[in-house]
Amino acid sequence: MDSIEHGQMMTNEDLQLAKKNHVVLVGTDFTVLAARLSGFPELHAVFVDRLKRAYQTGVTMAFGTDVIVTSPGETRGTLAAEYVNSWNEAGVPAKDTLQAMTINAARLLGVDGERGAIKPGLAADIIAMPESPLDNIQAVRKVTFVMKDGSVFKSE
Numbered sequence: 001m002d003s004i005e006h007g008q009m010m011t012n013e014d015l016q017l018a019k020k021n022h023v024v025l026v027g028t029d030f031t032v033l034a035a036r037l038s039g040f041p042e043l044h045a046v047f048v049d050r051l052k053r054a055y056q057t058g059v060t061m062a063f064g065t066d067v068i069v070t071s072p073g074e075t076r077g078t079l080a081a082e083y084v085n086s087w088n089e090a091g092v093p094a095k096d097t098l099q100a101m102t103i104n105a106a107r108l109l110g111v112d113g114e115r116g117a118i119k120p121g122l123a124a125d126i127i128a129m130p131e132s133p134l135d136n137i138q139a140v141r142k143v144t145f146v147m148k149d150g151s152v153f154k155s156e
Contacts (some may be wrong), residue, residue, distance in 0.1 A: 004024075005064070006026075008027070008043065010053075017058040027051055029086035030083075034082070045088060048090050050119060063087075063106045064105070065080040087100075125144075125147065127140075130144060
């Protein structure tokens with residue numbers, strides 16, 4: 001097994017076992033809004049608790065969402081970017097959140113030789129924002145430039 005999706009009911013023993021076996025957790029960590037819109041408002045606290053324990057245990061994590069809800073004025077992208085709030089609430093440092101979004105996700109998918117980092121020979125998948133997400137993880141919610149495979153899709 002390469003990964004566990006959701007995993008909201010994982011015990012500390014489950015997390016230790018995942019770490020020992022190099023199983024990546026893709027938690028789809030519901031935000032307050034996503035939990036409320038999905039009809040399960042109690043799930044937010046459950047996901048944040050598991051995310052916090054997984055980080056403290058040292059489980060490798062990849063950032064993922066299950067944006068299955070809609071909210072007026074929001075796109076799937078803006079709702080997905082909101083999931084950084086759960087990571088922040090769980091105390092996961094910005095650097096680790098960004099690694100979960102990039103290199104950890106690419107490794108899990110087996111495409112880390114093609115993408116997931118900025119270096120020669122890899123696909124030119126780049127986003128830019130007005131401030132460093134290392135200083136403020138909320139910056140990932142204000143993307144001003146998007147390049148995929150070297151083609152610009154958004155530029156302000």
